[in-house]
Amino acid sequence: MEEIIHIYHTNDLHSHLEHWPSIRKLLAERRRWHEEAGDDVFVFDIGDHMDRWHPLSDATRGKANCTLLNEAGYDAATIGNNEGITLPFEDLDSMYHEKDFEMLVANLYKQDGSRPEWAKPYHVYISKKGTRIGVIGATVNFGRFYEQLGWNVTDPIEEIKKCIEELKEITDIIILLSHLGIHDDELIAAQFPEIDVILGGHTHHILHEGKEVGTILLAGAGKFGYYTGHVTLKLDQEKKQILDKKAVLYDMNEEDQADDEKAMSESYYMEGKKLMGEVVTSLSAELKADPLQHSDLSKLLTQALREWCSADCAFMNAGMILRGLKQGNVTKFDLLEICPHPINPCTIKISGAELKEVLLQTMDEKWPHLQIKGLGFRGTVMGVMEYDGIQFHKKGNVRQVFINGQLIDPKKQYILAIPDMFTFGRFFPEIQRAEEKQYWLPEFLRNLLEWKLANAATNI
Numbered sequence: 001m002e003e004i005i006h007i008y009h010t011n012d013l014h015s016h017l018e019h020w021p022s023i024r025k026l027l028a029e030r031r032r033w034h035e036e037a038g039d040d041v042f043v044f045d046i047g048d049h050m051d052r053w054h055p056l057s058d059a060t061r062g063k064a065n066c067t068l069l070n071e072a073g074y075d076a077a078t079i080g081n082n083e084g085i086t087l088p089f090e091d092l093d094s095m096y097h098e099k100d101f102e103m104l105v106a107n108l109y110k111q112d113g114s115r116p117e118w119a120k121p122y123h124v125y126i127s128k129k130g131t132r133i134g135v136i137g138a139t140v141n142f143g144r145f146y147e148q149l150g151w152n153v154t155d156p157i158e159e160i161k162k163c164i165e166e167l168k169e170i171t172d173i174i175i176l177l178s179h180l181g182i183h184d185d186e187l188i189a190a191q192f193p194e195i196d197v198i199l200g201g202h203t204h205h206i207l208h209e210g211k212e213v214g215t216i217l218l219a220g221a222g223k224f225g226y227y228t229g230h231v232t233l234k235l236d237q238e239k240k241q242i243l244d245k246k247a248v249l250y251d252m253n254e255e256d257q258a259d260d261e262k263a264m265s266e267s268y269y270m271e272g273k274k275l276m277g278e279v280v281t282s283l284s285a286e287l288k289a290d291p292l293q294h295s296d297l298s299k300l301l302t303q304a305l306r307e308w309c310s311a312d313c314a315f316m317n318a319g320m321i322l323r324g325l326k327q328g329n330v331t332k333f334d335l336l337e338i339c340p341h342p343i344n345p346c347t348i349k350i351s352g353a354e355l356k357e358v359l360l361q362t363m364d365e366k367w368p369h370l371q372i373k374g375l376g377f378r379g380t381v382m383g384v385m386e387y388d389g390i391q392f393h394k395k396g397n398v399r400q401v402f403i404n405g406q407l408i409d410p411k412k413q414y415i416l417a418i419p420d421m422f423t424f425g426r427f428f429p430e431i432q433r434a435e436e437k438q439y440w441l442p443e444f445l446r447n448l449l450e451w452k453l454a455n456a457a458t459n460i
Helices: 020-036 055-060 063-071 081-086 089-095 145-147 156-167 181-193 263-276 295-306 332-338 352-362 430-435 445-459
Strands: 002-010 040-045 108-110 122-126 132-140 150-152 173-179 197-200 211-213 214-220 225-238 241-251 279-283 313-317 328-331 346-350 386-388 390-395 398-403 415-418 437-440
Touching: 002 020, 002 197, 020 040, 020 063, 020 081, 020 225, 020 263, 040 132, 040 173, 055 263, 055 332, 063 089, 063 263, 081 089, 081 145, 122 156, 132 156, 145 150, 145 437, 156 173, 156 181, 173 181, 181 197, 181 211, 181 214, 197 225, 214 225, 214 241, 279 445, 295 313, 295 386, 295 415, 295 445, 313 352, 313 390, 328 332, 332 445, 346 352, 346 430, 352 398, 352 415, 352 430, 386 390
Parallel strands: 002 040, 132 173, 173 197, 197 214, 313 415
Antiparallel strands: 002 225, 108 150, 122 132, 211 214, 225 241, 279 328, 313 386, 346 415, 346 437, 390 398
């Protein structure tokens, strides 16, 4: 006799809810079909379901995403870095209190060494025919950021190893929910033959028919709900041995879509907009913004960046602000719309000689039109550079740099405030090399803009 187990999976939705009604419809229909045929069905999310660019996610601090997973009948999920390091401790710690599914995160702890009440390292499911299915969850080790927020994340591979040791004697199948990225998934597959299936995320990889590494099947469904993954396991019912594994992806642009998909997607957005209707300031005049032009608004945010971080100087790309603010009331939603990035302020300690080299690089003509993807950036182009506490003067053919009116001292140490994405991408080698970096969490740049606008309202 054969046993069939169906596993559906999503990953890296990033609060792109455009296809969520259709994903939910697909999952409901497939569960009904399979269960009518006597098969087991499990549905898992592999993290980064939430992203605070979406007003409903931002307004509810991810609790709405938990509700969506409940409504779609998910069996388990793990967290991604968007859940883990873009929320204050108390928001993540309360995000899953109303969950109807298992939260599996083997490598997340509180700083006292205890696990959060809402998470555990693994869960064992028992199929209708008695097959024991161990499911482990693990998330990417961005330890420095978790620590600043009050959490402790440990080496995911070491935690997976511990889980396997506990599970291999009490389960027939082991599945890993891995928000670690395709490279780590391949390493884990080579290291742990006890695992049967790795459902992956984080690197947004698309594996249309899965990928085999040794005896292990890897699966990944891209990003933004463009695909829903489906893994089918065929087992020998008596021996509890897997006879066949198959992975496919369903293109949600081509599947039978929910009739109300567009209306539902818009309703999620409008609900979030309503929740973020709090007025933070009122402008006596419009504040325009253009990534390719210097503007009062981008200058204001750069000034806020320096002041918030108590830095000597700051620079920021104008592409961080997607559009201007109209005259009149400004709401939290307005600030989210013009500055949706999950990018934090950062300061580095740097010598005057290195700082001058960085600042001269920022004047390169390539920056304004440079297109950026990833690193948390939600705009399109870098835009011109805005400066605060920094002045440039030409003396003959030499460009001189002044910090707060004083000629830069090559030997002096300066505190420079920047968006944190400049420490991740290969923009400025001197910034990447800097040993003393401080990330100002959990505030995003839009929080600094809100703070600055509220405090400067009488002067605007």
